[in-house]
Each structure stands twice: as structure tokens, then as C-alpha cells.
Amino acid sequence: MPALPLLLFGWAVFWWLFGWLDQMHLAKDVVLGISRFGVLYLAASAALVALLRQRLEWPRLHWLLPFIAVLGLTMVLSADSEFASPLAAPMLATWAVYALAMAYALWTARDSAQRSPSIAHLAFLWSVALAATMQLKDVVDTLQLAQGWAYLALIAPLLIMTLGLWRRQRWLAWPRAEAFHGYSIGWYALAFPLLAVVWLFGVFLEGSAAPLFYLPLLNPLEAGLIAIAASLFSYLNETPPRRPLLKIWPYVGFLFVSMATLRAVHHWHGEPWGVTVLNSGFSQTALTMVWSLIGVGAWIRGSRSRNRPMWMGGAVLMAVVLAKLVVVDRHYMGNIPGIVSFMAVGLLLVGVGYIAPSPPKTVEGAAS
Secondary structure, X not given: OOHHHHHHHHHHHHHHHHHHHHHHHHHHHOOOHHHHHHHHHHHHHHHHHHHHHHHHOOHHHHHHXXXXXXXXXXXXXXXXXXXXXXXXXXXXHXXXXXXXXXXXXXXXXXXOOOXXXXXXXXXXXXXXXXXXXXXXXXXXXXXXXXXXXHHHHHHHHHHHHHHHHHHOHHXXXXXXXXXXXXXXXXXXXXXXXXXXXXXXXXXOOOOOOOOOOOOXXXXXXXXHHHHXXXXXXXXXXXXXHHHHHHHHHHHHHHHHHHHHXXXXXXXXXXXXXXXXXXXXXXXXXXXXXXXXXXXXXXXXXXHHOOOHHHHHHHHHHHHHHHHHHHHHHHHHHOHXXXXXXHHHHHHHHHHHHHHOOOOOHHHOOOOO
């Protein structure tokens, strides 16, 4: 029966998992504890898979590796629960044994065309990223650092590993660096969207840099946001099928600059952080000034580089600034200052329109 070997293998894997779970329960009463026993059990299993696979010439044994790696991912959470930190001192030697065993198993499968070693490798890499992230978070909590540092600690492991796997595969994708390119999408397809979500979450944070003084753009939160945005931009730009997504980049930059302006107002002028920061005349004036600089800059740059979309974007933004002056800013400045501001911006637009006329439509979309 062709299915019999598969059924017997599945039965053996079931008992292997049952034995792991049963002994994990008993390990509570021994000196190792649950997490250390569980990780050592997985390390021994990975080493046995590598050794027996070579001696028995049994390719199906590699099917165990993804199970081992995924269970290793869960043990990161177990170690954090048991020792309040995944890389606590009692776990370091245990994790070292596990890492060596997994590296050896993946090295023996470096030339395998099966999917199982590839899945195991990805799961192992995510285990490393998760452990490093949780460890840094615990360090930040212990040192009682501010929100900006906590955000930087949250994104640093994933961002560094993603850049390393992208730019330095020979180092970070070892021992399957040669094969990693064939399944690297398994990392990027999750890592880059996750970084995008984390960026969108972070751009709305208050981002205190305590105990350091807050400096716009030179604080941990905004440094992290810039690093994520630059990485995403480079990846999309160098991946032709995804290059159309770069069309949203002007909006990404506009959101970042606007929120950075409000954060500077909050930290330097003392306005409360949250939606109420928009109820301040100082905040609205700061936004108007920054938006005007962006609009005028895009308008002039678009005209001189004959980039009509950029020119149009600057013109639209200046129209928004004019509308904001009439509808919003005048409410805080009063009638006379509001009218004067409106006229000043109007004269600025006339001047810019004279020195930066609309580029001809025949060169629309020309590279800047």
C-alpha cells in the first residue's frame, strides 16, 4: 500500500508530539522547568533528524523540521512567561543548544529541494526576530524608557533582519543562503506588510525621547519611522511588479511631515497630544506654514523639472492651504489677521505662479 508508509510516519509524528507535551507537563516538577526541557527536547529532535536523515537516506524525516521550528517559536512565548524574558540567563545555554541543533539540521538539508527545510528555516528566523523583539521590550520596560525608545526597540529586530536577509543573504540566511532566494518571499511577504502596519501605527504616537531632549526628526520614534519608510521605498523601487505602489509615497511623506510638525508643537509648545492638539491656533499655524513650504517647493520643483504631476500636487496643496486659512485658521487668528494672512498667501501664490508656470502636458510624468 503506497499510503502505508505515510500513515506510519504520521502516527510516529503524533507520538513524538504527544511525548513532548506529556513530558512538558512532568517537567514542571524537575530542575529544568517547562521551557528549558521543551527547547532541549526540540534541539535533540532536530539533531536526530539531521543524523538519521544522512544515515538512513530517508527524505521524509525532513518533514519533522517545520514542526520543530514552529514549536520553537511557541517556546519563545513560554520562556518569556516563565522567566519574564525569553533570553533570560537561565535560558541562554538552552537556546544556544537549540540554535546549534537547528543550524546543523538546516545545513544538512542545504541542498534539499523539499519545501519542509525552507519552511523550517523561515520559522526559525521568525523565532529569532520574536525573541529579540520581546527581549528588547523587556529591557526598555526595565529601564523605564519613554515611548519613542519602546517603539524603536519594537521595530529594530524585524527591520535589521529584513535588511540583512535582503542585502546580506550570505550572512543572515546561512546555512541555506544559496537556496534562500527561492523562498525569500515567505519572509518579505509578511515582514514588509508588518513593517508598513507598524509604521502607520507609529506615525500617530507621541514619541517622547526621555531621558533625552526631543529633537524633530532626530528622536528615536521618527528615526525608526524614517528607517522603515526608506526600507519600504527601496524594496518597492527595486521590485518591478510592486513599483506602482510608489504612487502613494507623496501621501506617506505628507502624513509623516504633518504628524512630525504636530509632535514638535506638542513637545516644544506644550500642547496636549491627541486629537485636541488640532484645537490649538499654534498647531494650525504650524501646519499652515509647513504645508505652504511643501506646496511651494513642489510647485517650483515641478515647474523647473517639467514634472507636471509634481507641479499639480503643489498647486492643489496650496489651494488646500488657502481654504484652510479661510475656514480654520481665521477662527483662531481673528478676522483682521486672518484676512492679512489670506492676502499674503495669495500674493505668494501669484509670485510663485509667475516664476514657476505649468509645465507642458507633453512631458507629463517626466522624471524629476
